[in-house]
Amino acid sequence: MDTIVQYILDQSKLDVTLIGIKNATHDSFHLSIESRVTGTGPIGATMAPMEVDLTFDKACFGKLMLPEVRTRPGGTQVNIYDQPIKIINMAAFKRFVESLMRDEHLVLTLDNGACTIKAMFLTGRCTYRKDVHIKGMNGPPTKISRTDEGTNILAVHNQSPLEIDHGVSLFEIRDGDTVLAELKGPMQIKRGGFEFTQNITRRDKPVSASNPTGNVLLVGTGVEDNSAWTNETLKYIRTPLELTDKFVSLYT
Incomplete structure (x- = not known):
């Protein structure tokens, strides 16, 4: 029975549609996951609750308690x-968040679970290990939606299941080594397309900056709560940004 259970578990697939992260502190966060298990075979079974390792790049960064799961065909x-x-393991966790933000694809592994499954009046035990293939944010692709005197609205395309609340966040719009403007305001990454509005401050700069080079970047510089780990992970955002005519007229 144990061998059969292990085989069925290995053949199953876990598709994740939400990874929600909020309430970041210096060493913790609250995690929400929405997912669907398929490929468990024609017979229903019940998998008991268990704790698994959250593993990225062969390093465990936290523990997750999986609920009871009743499988269906x-x-x-x-x-x-x-x-x-x-x-x-903060270093492993930061690598995971960096990959979520920058890469097109990544793999999170749920590992080392002491799994108990009941089906047809029989009980089987095995080790739960499941690779979860996830789309990353790939940048994320960002553009200026609207710029006014004092405010700037950015539009972001997020192909990943990641949603993360950074709180009040700080950005710079840089043209090479020159900082054209500083942005400050709340940023909550959401699935799909979303916009966020921030206050914008023009920076003093050389006259040459009035002719942008085309190498303009949106760069995360930290969050207002600099004791939280998000203060470091926001800095992984370093994405190309095309300036609009309105932005150029106001801030360069």
């Missing part, structure tokens, strides 16, 4: 909301 929804996660 057509697939089963598995959702977790606002589970507190203690970060036990």
